[in-house]
Amino acid sequence: MEYFENFLWGAFPWLAIVAFFVGIFWRWRFDQFGWTTHSSQIYESKLLRLSSPLFHWGMVFVIIGHLMGLAIPKSWTSAVGISDAGYHLIATYPGAMAAIATVLGLIGLIYRRVVNRSVFLATSRSDKVMYIFLGAAILSGTIATMALQLFDVLGTHGYDYRESISPWLRNLLIFNIQPELMTDVPWPFKVHVLAGFTLIAVWPFTRLVHAFSAPVGYVTRPYVVYRSRDSRTTDMRSHVAWEPVRSPHSQLDRDKDRKKRADHVRPPRSG
Numbered sequence: 001m002e003y004f005e006n007f008l009w010g011a012f013p014w015l016a017i018v019a020f021f022v023g024i025f026w027r028w029r030f031d032q033f034g035w036t037t038h039s040s041q042i043y044e045s046k047l048l049r050l051s052s053p054l055f056h057w058g059m060v061f062v063i064i065g066h067l068m069g070l071a072i073p074k075s076w077t078s079a080v081g082i083s084d085a086g087y088h089l090i091a092t093y094p095g096a097m098a099a100i101a102t103v104l105g106l107i108g109l110i111y112r113r114v115v116n117r118s119v120f121l122a123t124s125r126s127d128k129v130m131y132i133f134l135g136a137a138i139l140s141g142t143i144a145t146m147a148l149q150l151f152d153v154l155g156t157h158g159y160d161y162r163e164s165i166s167p168w169l170r171n172l173l174i175f176n177i178q179p180e181l182m183t184d185v186p187w188p189f190k191v192h193v194l195a196g197f198t199l200i201a202v203w204p205f206t207r208l209v210h211a212f213s214a215p216v217g218y219v220t221r222p223y224v225v226y227r228s229r230d231s232r233t234t235d236m237r238s239h240v241a242w243e244p245v246r247s248p249h250s251q252l253d254r255d256k257d258r259k260k261r262a263d264h265v266r267p268p269r270s271g
């Protein structure tokens with residue numbers, strides 16, 4: 001049993017981290033053309049416009065919460081006067097709201113893939129596997145937060161993961177592996193940490209790689225200026241290819257006339 005625990009809280013997270021970095025390097029080296037969101041917006045945009053920002057903004061706040069809770073030692077927040085109860089409130093309520101937004105966004109994204117035939121056909125096997133691991137990490141985190149932190153289902157009175165999971169992770173990352181710190185962690189958090197590291201391991205082999213090529217340059221890029229031609233100073237003749245095909249009235253009128261004539265000629269139905 002001890003061997004298994006050592007594997008789970010010592011070897012497994014590092015195997016996942018190595019798979020992540022080696023996978024990212026491999027993908028970048030050999031599959032740069034596949035490094036994309038594989039956007040399906042062209043097939044369906046209504047549900048996507050709602051679900052995608054809900055999911056992505058939810059995730060941004062979830063990530064900020066993880067950085068705060070896992071990276072910042074408890075002694076630092078105490079030193080600036082934030083009590084345990086205060087920290088718990090700051091972490092739990094915004095965390096729960098971010099989790100709800102993320103889950104609703106994820107449900108929308110998956111629903112859209114299932115009900116819209118074109119999006120369904122554009123969904124690869126790798127996408128399906130990705131949604132299973134992504135869903136497992138997000139749902140297990142949400143369940144742990146809701147059950148233990150918000151509703152105190154296991155009677156832990158708001159589990160203080162900053163005494164166990166957070167120091168365990170910080171030490172793990174500097175090769176000071178201490179599996180014993182994870183021994184008494186409530187099982188919903190254990191499941192979540194394992195689901196999180198599993199997602200990290202499969203990340204490079206899915207479309208999630210697009211997270212590292214977000215268009216951040218847009219923020220500092222110069223504006224692209226669109227303006228109409230000034231009729232006083234420029235020649236108004238536009239290139240023929242730019243004319244909307246059906247806009248000239250003559251063409252629309254011609255079509256209407258043609259339809260009218262066809263209706264007139266069509267013989268009445270008998271019987």
Ligand code: HEM
Pocket residue numbers: 061062065066069070091092095096098099102137138139141142144145149161165169192193195196197199200
């Ligand atoms: C990489 C994939 C991961 C995803 C998608 C993910 C997702 C989530 C979500 C949706 C929540 C609930 C919302 C919140 O409280 O922020 C959560 C909570 C939490 N996760 Fe993760 N997580 C991941 C990895 C990890 C890892 C690797 C750890 C620890 C080593 C971890 C530790 C926690 C903790 C301690 C909470 C509770 C936060 C609180 O209640 O204040 N997560 N996670």
